Amino acid sequence: MRSDDSRGRLDPWGSNQVFSYEKIFSDFGIEPIENVIGDLPEVPPFIRRRVVIGHRDYGLVVEAMRRGDPFHILTGFMPSGMPHLGHLMVMKEVVWHTNHGGNGYIAIADREAHAVRGLSWEDCRRYAREYLRCLYALGFSGKTYFQSRNEAVKDLAFEASTKVNLSELHAIYGFGPETSLSHPMSVITQVADILYPQVDAGPAPTLVPVGIDQDPHIRLTRDVAHKLLMFTVERRGDLVSVRSKNAPEEALLAVHSAFPHSKRYEGHVDIQDGSLDLVSKRVRAIERAFGGFGFVTPSSTYHIFMPGLQGGKMSSSIPESLFGFQEEDESVKKKVMNALTGGRATLEEQRRLGGEPDRCPIFLLNLFHLIDDDRELDELRRACLQGKLMCGTCKKHTVERVTGFLHDFRERMDMVSHMVEG
Numbered sequence: 001m002r003s004d005d006s007r008g009r010l011d012p013w014g015s016n017q018v019f020s021y022e023k024i025f026s027d028f029g030i031e032p033i034e035n036v037i038g039d040l041p042e043v044p045p046f047i048r049r050r051v052v053i054g055h056r057d058y059g060l061v062v063e064a065m066r067r068g069d070p071f072h073i074l075t076g077f078m079p080s081g082m083p084h085l086g087h088l089m090v091m092k093e094v095v096w097h098t099n100h101g102g103n104g105y106i107a108i109a110d111r112e113a114h115a116v117r118g119l120s121w122e123d124c125r126r127y128a129r130e131y132l133r134c135l136y137a138l139g140f141s142g143k144t145y146f147q148s149r150n151e152a153v154k155d156l157a158f159e160a161s162t163k164v165n166l167s168e169l170h171a172i173y174g175f176g177p178e179t180s181l182s183h184p185m186s187v188i189t190q191v192a193d194i195l196y197p198q199v200d201a202g203p204a205p206t207l208v209p210v211g212i213d214q215d216p217h218i219r220l221t222r223d224v225a226h227k228l229l230m231f232t233v234e235r236r237g238d239l240v241s242v243r244s245k246n247a248p249e250e251a252l253l254a255v256h257s258a259f260p261h262s263k264r265y266e267g268h269v270d271i272q273d274g275s276l277d278l279v280s281k282r283v284r285a286i287e288r289a290f291g292g293f294g295f296v297t298p299s300s301t302y303h304i305f306m307p308g309l310q311g312g313k314m315s316s317s318i319p320e321s322l323f324g325f326q327e328e329d330e331s332v333k334k335k336v337m338n339a340l341t342g343g344r345a346t347l348e349e350q351r352r353l354g355g356e357p358d359r360c361p362i363f364l365l366n367l368f369h370l371i372d373d374d375r376e377l378d379e380l381r382r383a384c385l386q387g388k389l390m391c392g393t394c395k396k397h398t399v400e401r402v403t404g405f406l407h408d409f410r411e412r413m414d415m416v417s418h419m420v421e422g
Helices: 021-028 058-067 085-099 110-117 121-138 151-161 166-173 182-201 212-227 249-258 276-289 329-337 347-353 361-370 374-385 391-415
Strands: 052-056 072-077 103-108 143-146 206-211 231-236 239-244 263-265 268-272 299-303
Touching: 021 052, 021 212, 052 212, 058 206, 058 299, 072 085, 072 182, 085 103, 085 121, 085 206, 085 299, 085 361, 103 121, 103 182, 110 121, 110 182, 121 143, 121 391, 151 182, 166 182, 166 212, 182 206, 182 212, 206 212, 212 299, 231 276, 239 249, 239 276, 249 263, 249 268, 249 276, 329 391, 361 374, 361 391
Parallel strands: 072 103, 072 206, 103 143, 206 299
Antiparallel strands: 052 299, 231 239, 239 268, 263 268
């Protein structure tokens, strides 16, 4: 199906979607990543190389990173098949943020795999172990859990479900009368996954790096997080106003008492010349003390998809579009040598017009994972554009890089196998 239909809907479970990122950003209010790059303590390769291109409220996380304040970084993996190169980029994003102070969380979406893909629980566990080995091989440190085993996530999912109705799920996902109840249940579980770090470790900016097709889950979770708040905190001129949404009267009184010289009215408290950030933090603590959540609305970043070797989306359902981490060298070589490229129809045209590396799965394979040095990557791109590098030669060099990468990565996976609980 298409990435957006007449109602502007994205399908988180589609495997052959075509994305117009500019249109989706415009339709759904996603910001370009460029407007926060200057505030980062350093620009990671996945942003520098335009793999991550958009965000929602990433500035909250960047500010926490710069200040040394707590922040969370979470993503989830649906264990519906063996992990492959298409999964590594989001893993690298998580590891980079944990290395820069984030509290790392990984959700294994086995409930989703069971509900949406029909996998057995044993297959979910078997695939999940491979995802976790990949993460630990990349240097992940943090908490991992299975949806089906996390009682706090299940309880939070039930609480979240009180703020969502079926008409919303129809509008966002297209669910209808024929939709199995397990499907919306898995959606609500994902909402709970995204909010769980703030229940487990306290309210703080929370980043969820995803592909653009997962934005429906982000939008739904941001809406639920807001609905679950007892208070809203907003600046109104020189005042910071704390307004009750569903807070007990005692909680509103506690807010008034926490800020000397504040003025209490029916349903809200106004604070003269207060810091919005300071007031928000203190109000969240009060909300938690009275049994609320005090959520910070979660943030997200959006990465482009690594194309499959035959074009289109890299997908486990299309074996020729990818290779697995345990695949034999000969099979990998065959797939790379048979891959589509951004080359021209003939050698003469290639030399005269140059190739189109930005549309080439082989070049993008190097950009995403195989060439760390930016200057080397730029030289590869220039040689292609100038018609100095033929596709066959480029593929042969890429085969060497791929096999070396896979040998090294398999060794690292084997070294961390003991860290995986299953």
